[in-house]
Amino acid sequence: MAIATQPTLSNSLSTLGLTAKTLFFSLNFDFTPPKTEKKKKNRFKQNQGAIDIDIACVLYDKQCTIVDMVWFKQLRDSAESVRHQGDSLNGKDRGEQALYHAPLDQEQIRLYLKDIPAQVTSIGLLANSYYEQPFRRVHAGEIHLSDDEGNRAFDINLKQLPGDCHTLWVASLHREVGDWHLILQNLPLPAKDLEKAAQEVAHELARALPVPLSVAT
Template sequence: MSTPVPSPLLSDSLKGLGLDAGALFFALNYEFTKIQSKGLFKRFKKNKEAIDIDLACVLYDNHSSIHDIVWFKQLRDKAESVRHQGDSLNGKDRGEQAMYQAPLDQEQIRLYLDKIPIRITHIAMIANSYHGHPFSRVEKGEIHLSDDEGNRCFEVNLKQLPKDCTTLWVAHLRREIDDWHLTLQNLPLVAEDITDAAQEVAHELARALPIPQGL
């Protein structure tokens, strides 16, 4: 796994961060960025000529086992507590109201925390560049997290990510007794797609589990 991206420390309970724990919006907004294909294969790469960034939320139990992945291939988890609002293929196809710095986000996943099944104890928020273009190649863009009252917890500037970063573990929610604890990971992953990234995060979560006494 790569070295974490330098960023302001952010790790606290949602209450401590001043967020409404009822609903969170994990969202993406970036400017349409065309990538110029080169060489003899240019005519075969028309579907890869614009950056396509996808968001996902992966739900884990206390043993770091994956229970659900909410992304463009599955827009809701089984309990309908985490809901993807629809895929954007290039940051432009959602209309002018969802362009960069417009009122709407191009991609958004809504987390209704009070509806998440009790067996789910960890949620990883992940971003992936579908065609493998580094995030930093976008003209402008950000990933952010807010509550349903518009309070923003963090913003990740895509231009400031490492030049080779195409998959990012953005943040981690951990269930506590009476709240959720949020950590801004901002950690590049080796995985090239979301399903592999979910497994990579599961491995990292398992490493962090406490060792049972007596072993």
């Protein structure tokens, strides 16, 4: 079910004014932790105190097969064309310069478009709440896509997402001749983690492929 938080966006990057060769898929959020929160050695899913939002870029070929995935478990793809700048566990562990109202993004993935392998035809941009709390639990937050000149393609307000949304297919990029085409999906997914979400997006991309015409014999 698509989210009606803003109009559907589908256009080429050049038409949207993103003419630079580097894109920034970024997350910012402000979360006030509960008064009592015990520290644990392991990150248990049962931890309902903290909120940890992660973003990922998934690279697909023309058969909608996953070629590579960049996320907190793998910070770069094999070609180093997509680079995660590091996992932020709570939105505040990057220091005072990485808080919600600061100019720096708390979590960011950089896409160097000219270096993306030729076999990659689509890129899925995903977000997931690690402990499965809804995104709306944050005090404030947004996900956005921009270029290295500061031009933004979209902003998604986490507070405006459905109350039960904890995994989101944010957008997808599709390779075209001489450009990339951006589609703002804004689609909640049932997946509980990013790996499952990547598979769900692969399935949806495959469904959207044109059906080949049968050849008469």
